Amino acid sequence: MSTTPYILYGAPVSLYTGKSRAFMRKSGLPFRERLPSDPRYTSEILAKIGRFWLPVLEAPDGTLVQDTTEIVDFIESREPDVLTCYPASPRQAIAALIIELYGDEGLVRQAMHYRWNFLEENGRFLAGNIGRMFNAQADIEEARVMAAGPMQHLSGYLPGIGITTETIPVVEAQYMDLLAVLDEHFLRHPYLFGGRPSIGDYGLMGPLYAHLGRDPYPAFLMARHADRLQRWVERMNTIEVDTPEFPGLAPDFLAGDEIPETLKALLRLIARDYLPEVVATIDAVNGWLAGNAVDEGALIFPRGKRGSLGSIAPVIRGVAHPQAMRHYALWMVQRVTDAYDRLAPAARIPVDALLAETGLEALVRHRAHRRIERRDYVEVWGPALAKAA
Numbered sequence: 001m002s003t004t005p006y007i008l009y010g011a012p013v014s015l016y017t018g019k020s021r022a023f024m025r026k027s028g029l030p031f032r033e034r035l036p037s038d039p040r041y042t043s044e045i046l047a048k049i050g051r052f053w054l055p056v057l058e059a060p061d062g063t064l065v066q067d068t069t070e071i072v073d074f075i076e077s078r079e080p081d082v083l084t085c086y087p088a089s090p091r092q093a094i095a096a097l098i099i100e101l102y103g104d105e106g107l108v109r110q111a112m113h114y115r116w117n118f119l120e121e122n123g124r125f126l127a128g129n130i131g132r133m134f135n136a137q138a139d140i141e142e143a144r145v146m147a148a149g150p151m152q153h154l155s156g157y158l159p160g161i162g163i164t165t166e167t168i169p170v171v172e173a174q175y176m177d178l179l180a181v182l183d184e185h186f187l188r189h190p191y192l193f194g195g196r197p198s199i200g201d202y203g204l205m206g207p208l209y210a211h212l213g214r215d216p217y218p219a220f221l222m223a224r225h226a227d228r229l230q231r232w233v234e235r236m237n238t239i240e241v242d243t244p245e246f247p248g249l250a251p252d253f254l255a256g257d258e259i260p261e262t263l264k265a266l267l268r269l270i271a272r273d274y275l276p277e278v279v280a281t282i283d284a285v286n287g288w289l290a291g292n293a294v295d296e297g298a299l300i301f302p303r304g305k306r307g308s309l310g311s312i313a314p315v316i317r318g319v320a321h322p323q324a325m326r327h328y329a330l331w332m333v334q335r336v337t338d339a340y341d342r343l344a345p346a347a348r349i350p351v352d353a354l355l356a357e358t359g360l361e362a363l364v365r366h367r368a369h370r371r372i373e374r375r376d377y378v379e380v381w382g383p384a385l386a387k388a389a
């Protein structure tokens, strides 16, 4: 284990930094966090990554890793002393990846709604936090000035991610249900799969920390409705396992590939509230591919640019959610299908049963026609996909 620290460029207010910070802390590796105002970030790192983007991990040898999932996999491949956060048994392995996908991509609407549509409660806090990413010692008025542009840019994402007057009641109802489901689970288990955090925990930690666990209005909601979930958020930010409520519990994943009933409730919620968006995204990418020839390795969007290949309008809880299609989500979905495809036929049997029981079968059956890969911090088209297993 290297003693030179890793550097995590991130910010307290950033959703995805929350995922990486928790992972780095639990890894036990020496690391330091730096704000994007750090001169190294503004000069070299920004230029190499191609745009303002958090978090970025810098390894002691100078390697830069951008993307929270790649940060996890990079550390696990380089640091043999770090305990893996990927459960080995089949049902837990697949469930953990599904929950990571949901945390990373499926809770963005909730996180953004409760941050940006409650500015009376959150506004000063956000201006202070966002402004001070660029000058940590700024007073509140200076911070407000520096935060104005970024706040306008970030809150401008709302319509494109499906937050409208029609969808807001669904966004809120889903979140209230999620609070209840997770609160029930964390009453009985300190982490999703027992005594130690998994990749699924890290995925959830993105939205459930910076936005939903820390911005004043949603932090109040979480404390009011889901105090065990709030304890999990605290626990995820400590170096130790932090499980005084579970004396004697070994810091291991649950034995026997167990998926507790409380976790099945979460998987059912993902099937109802997020799966329609995944299916719509796959259909839209396949539709786009039918009309556009792409070479393997071609950039999906020019470096430094963000965009969408089209729009989708998945129906969730009976309400259409028109939004820009996010092809990146399919890179995350692919991690689930890759792990599923790697399973031996006998191991697929209990996984198939779990997916059928929770309504998630389409996640491994319904597939995009091309792979999406990531190279040099951007997504590129991969090879045509083999037929579904």
Ligand SMILES: N[C@@H](CCC(=O)N[C@@H](CS)C(=O)NCC(=O)O)C(=O)O
Binding pocket: 014, 015, 016, 017, 052, 053, 054, 055, 066, 067, 068, 069, 104
């Ligand atoms: N999938 C990426 C997402 C990273 C991301 O969206 N980061 C946000 C901050 S939390 C960002 O840099 N946003 C800049 C922008 O939207 O302009 C990851 O896992 O790292």
